Amino acid sequence: IKVSLVNAHPITGRTHQLRVHFKAIGHPIIGDKLYGEKQTDQVAKLIDLNRQFLHASEITVDNQTFTSKLSPDLEKALTSLTCV
Numbered sequence: 001i002k003v004s005l006v007n008a009h010p011i012t013g014r015t016h017q018l019r020v021h022f023k024a025i026g027h028p029i030i031g032d033k034l035y036g037e038k039q040t041d042q043v044a045k046l047i048d049l050n051r052q053f054l055h056a057s058e059i060t061v062d063n064q065t066f067t068s069k070l071s072p073d074l075e076k077a078l079t080s081l082t083c084v
Contacts (some may be wrong), residue, residue: 003081015019018054029054030077033048047080048071 004027010017016035023030023035030036031044031052043049055074058067070078 001043047077049077
């Protein structure tokens with residue numbers, strides 16, 4: 001199973017925007033219980049991920065930008081993926 005790490009920049013804050021669009025183009029997010037597929041569930045189990053691999057690293061609100069590092073569980077999952 002091939003996976004990709006994507007840096008997406010959504011324009012709006014529409015609910016499930018990234019999840020819906022990635023599913024629509026045939027690339028559902030790993031661990032997504034609602035929009036995922038059997039293969040993405042298999043990958044999540046393989047890398048011991050109990051949630052979707054989705055992270056907001058930067059958000060701008062009222063011209064103020066907030067940043068966040070990748071959480072430990074996603075960092076571990078990413079490391080696992082590079083080793084598989």
